[in-house]
Amino acid sequence: MIDAATPLIPLAVVVPLLWAVLTAVRPQVRAAWLVVPGLLAWCTTAALLWSHVRAQGVTQYALGGWAEPLGIGLRADGLAATLTLVTAVIASACALHRLLSPPAEFADHAARWFWPLFFLLGAALDGVWLAADLFNMYVGLELLGLSAVGLVTVAGTTIALAAALRYLLAALLGSLAYLLGVALLYADYGTLALASLANGFTASTTTLVALALITAGLCLKTALFPLHGWLPPAHGAALPPVSALLSALVVKASFVMLLRIWLGPGVSLLVPAVAQGFGVLGAGAIAWGGWQALRHAELKMLVAHSTVAQLGYLFVAVPLLVDASAAARASAWDGVMLQVVAHALAKSAMFLASGALIAAVASYRVDDLAGVSRHMPLALFAFGLSAVSLMGLPPSGGFSAKWMLLQAALASGQWQWVFVLLGGGLLTAGYVFRVFRASFLQGAEDRFTPTPLGWDVVALALAASAILLGVMAVAPLEVLRIGAPPSVGLLLNGAP
Amino acid sequence: MSPALWYALVGALLVAVAFAAFAAHTHVVRRLLAFNVMGTGSFLILVGLAQHERGPDPVPQALVLTGIVVAVASTALALVVFRRWFAATGRVALPEDDTP
């Protein structure tokens, strides 16, 4: 399938890689003249790719002209194209936050190395979204992990060092388990390409052990409860734009890989018991993450625990994706896709808004936010809008996502997930209202540090897009259904 | 039993022993050593198991080369971060693991 537009697929990886090199030549703390053209090129590439996939459907790309399984293929389906676009948009927002930061933020020497690592992270994300090869996913995941760890250390504090180390140990263990699984699968099937792996995939002992290792590794990287321990410290200790990228996108990379492997070659082995197991862990994540967010004293740790909980929704959807009627499966697919995108937008907005609030009160504690409602209405409004989506209140992307999951659970008669979904919403409401309660208390007026208005605007734009996603979910959903796995996509793809 | 299969079995043993060490220790450098032994075991499985019946296969050998470079980079990065942490705090284990 060679046509004029396909170079867009590799360009989605090449453009950020190119800017990683350019920004590393003479590392500077704030090279707007260099960074902004890079962001523009990246967003343009991603937008063109998205509209290409929207118009033409799933597009494959043979790297070096070598066909799979000898060579490595890239595959742009609706999910990959949408996530590439969302990555470019969120990364640009985080970059703008960074560029608009006051000079005090750049006092540290390590700050000069932010940009190359930032672009490497972006390239790794795009690489994982578009990957169609097990080993290529491994390399992409390692690039993602190392650049993410690097970005955490850029914060320059001792706490960030410890968090980065813990994150790195978890990431290394996770990718090694994954690699072991890939080694066993290669021995069993003689190929690494997902497409050719799907032919003749059977439940041999080797395959089962391989899938177990791959799943364990990727769940550790996705911070699925109870393997989530590394996430809150790392996401809490990083700089706000880095936390936003990590929570919004980086943890989703391993989830998307899980989805591609289990709903691709592994779908015949995703028996109800396994799928329900994923659901139970997801429910555990919602409960534990929500509970921790309710009781943590620091704002960023609250938001980080909220990520643990919100990732739970993705896994609660798994039993609905396989162990249900066709209509329910289709609804669950829409729900999980929207949850991925809506959480990415809302959580990045929330972290950027939290960064502004924390800078304004010069404290990490939720209780110190007293009075911030009058001083920082815009940042608090952005925080609130993103919270609307996380709680699943209408009209928002989060609402549509949870509504579709709820419908799938009702349609398949799996009442337990209905309670989990509703209870999760209540817990979310509980911890975000903690923040509001603290902010609307009366506080001393003179202790606020002024923060750039641009920070609020960037956070607000992201939060607004999370809301907008709920109002205009049809067009993104149509694209997200393109190339959906046959097990969930028959109904979707058959629909006009 | 071909030598290639032996490689895979020894690799499996190395992975298991190193994994136990990784879980048992809190000292970051010991955990990194365990990680490296685990990596070596995985590479032995990757090459050994694939070549067990059909003889030399350049694909897993190339994958292992890539894997080695990635493992070296990760280990080095971890050591750099660890030594900064150690220089700052004098601790060899991470805070949460430090309680006996």
Place this chain on the structure above:
Amino acid sequence: MRPRDARPEGDLEGTVSRWRLAIALPLGGGLALALVAAIAARRGPSIDLAAATAEAIPSSGVEHPITAVLLQFRGYDTLLEIAVLLAAALVALALREEPAAAAPRSRAPTAPAPAVVRGSDEHDLIHPGTSDRAGARAIETPLLATLTRALHPALLLLAIYLLWAGATRPGGAFQAGAVLAALGVLRRVSGVRPWAALLDRWQHAALLVGFAVFLGLAAGMLLLDRPLLGWPSASAGALILAIEAALTVSIAANLVGLFASAPDGRDAAAHGADRS
């Protein structure tokens, strides 16, 4: 944050608690059983990728199958792998400069000073802002110094040979880079560093050149209306050799940089600034 002095030396060994062991041993045992079972149950694969590789070698521009896999068929993996190495090196650079900046926080960031005293080409152990630590690390024995000096030409020659041999037999950028890196580490350990001024000035460029050349040529193919990494068959061999040469330099520079830039644990605590 506790200063290092507050802890007894024995703790530096790291202790293994009973309950950790009680969890670790069954985990390891279970993993061993699972892996052995998986290895024993393995079936013959239906796809013979080795045969497909052998068939495609003649059109790849290199004779050696591993090099062909690394830089032709799976060149994209290698490109990302070099990016991984670069990411690690960048973090090392970011953290290396920290001690100088962290101690007096108020001091404005300064560019790293020229690394060494110009003109001296031996025994110059000085490194930007870290002279005491670099000096502390060097082991000055006549044997090591003589050995390092003697090994210079041999290791350089070996690296070039390995690079060149990669096209037809085992070898290539990785092996050559590792040999060069070993030389670099020896130079640091022994303190015998001929041409240190020159090499330090080009260190940053050396870190980047491999990835930059690889990415540039790979993406350049897009401009020629070819796929990414789609080397034209006529010039594939030459392009791959050029990439491997650049990669050799960068792999060596990255590895040496990672070795050199870890802060020495022996220097005092209290550099860190806790956020609370």
